[in-house]
Amino acid sequence: MRLHVNQRHARVLELVRARGSLRMTELAEALGVSAVTVRRDVEALAGEGRLLRAHGAVTWPGEGGLLAGAAPSAPPAAPQDGMVLGMVVPSMEHYFAELAHGAREAVAARGGRLVLGISNYLPGQDPVQVGLLLDAGAQGLLLQPSWERGLPTAEQERQLLDLPVPAVLMERRIPPGGRLSELDGVRSDHVLGGAAAVHHLADLGRERVALLVRKDSPTAPLVQEGYEAALTARGLTPSPPLEMHPAADPAGYDDAVARLTRRQDVEAVIVHNDQDAIAVAQRLRAAGLRIPEDMAMVAYEDELARMADVPLTAVAPPRRAVGRMAAELLTARLPQGRAAAEEDSPRRHVALLPRLRVRESTVGRADH
Known part of the structure; x- marks a missing residue:
């Protein structure tokens, strides 16, 4: 394979x-x-x-070698040279780069340095990258774990709780009833993001709304939760989501569009993520459907949505703000950043609201 x-x-x-x-x-x-x-x-x-x-x-760089994401000419600074924070993300593609930039800005403003580890979406790489960062002197960790479907196993929970330094979770909803409530966390509220897309479409009179998501995405279940809750709140009936294979290819997009168009009464579709939304929009138009006249579309992510042939209305999670706030929470937990009065301050689970950006795929060129 x-x-x-x-x-x-x-x-x-x-x-x-x-x-x-x-x-x-x-x-x-x-x-x-x-x-x-x-x-x-x-x-x-x-x-x-x-x-x-x-x-x-x-x-291999060997013991004391370079960290994932560190430049060869810039080995990790020792703790005595200033605050060093580590950050583990699944990738450095658009979404994660924004998180990293936000975190780096907050760390730099406090005279510190941020060093990256990249797990490549492999859960087994999360502890490996954490170990490398700790070996390099990281005094705190910003973590976006590669949990399957966004949920940790018992072993993954234990690994996080056993960390020897403070840690903040990013863009992961801490499961209710689990032990990870002991950690600080900052995330985009994707449930409300999914709901915002539905309410926008329903306000335009589009009441029969479909949802198209990737099967392996940890964000998809949250968007689906918001989608279903918003339709129910408006007295409308949600449809089961159309799931795409994780490794989408042209045939996968063709299949998704075929299943979508077989739902004769669908007036609008929410697609997570931008890349998939653009591919689906192209195929809908090739099939003779007009956007938004025959099918309104909302993308979920807003990295590339504005660059579609018909610019796509999109839900934009506040990526940079999540990274910035996560770094601020983490530095407040470090001895050098913590005031005596804050030593026993409660843990925080912060949810930042995504923003809906309206473009031609829902309102049309004449009305925009």
Whole structure:
């Protein structure tokens, strides 16, 4: 089975760490990919400071080596040189980059330094990245764990509770009844975000609304919860969500659109995320449907939505603000950032509201 680029990167790191060093040709053979592909993967990982390249070979940085996400020329600062915070995210694509930028701004404003670890959506990499950050002197951790469907296992809970430094969860809803309520957390309120999309469409007279989501997304269940609650509140009947395969390809988009259009009475669709919304919009128009006249659309994410052929109305989670507030909560838990009166301050679970940005895919060009 062909590996996704993130899975391939994780496999490269696993092989090189186990062997210490490998020739490029050996690595390509082990992965079953071309020399060009493995060279591109290694260049990306070396650029992030996660591997070292030398004369047709690749080596593991070794003990005290570079962290995931750290530049080769900038090894992690020791604690005595100033505050060092670690941050683990699944990826550094658009969404997560905004979180990191917000956190970095808050840390820099307090004279500290933020160092990244990237888990590549692999739950087993979360503790690995945490360990690397702690070894490098991180005095606190900002964590967006790669929990399946957004829910931790008992072992993942235990790992977080056993951390030797303060930690703040980002963009993860802390499950009610679990023990993680002992941690601070900051997240976007995706339930209210999903509800906002429904209310916008219903206010426009679009009462038969479908939902299209990725099966593996930890955000999708929250958007679905808001979707169902808002329709019920308005006396409307929710439909079961249309789920797409995690590794969506052109055939997957074609199938999703076919299932959507078979629902004869659907007047609008909410699609999570932007990439999928753009692909679905293209196929709806190719099938002869007009947007928004025949089918109104709301994307959930708002990274790329404005760049669609018909600019898409979108729900925009406050990514940068989440990162910034999470860093502020974390620094307040550190000895150097904590006032004596705040030593026993209660834990905080903060939910920031997404913003609805209205564009032509719901209101049309003439009305916008």
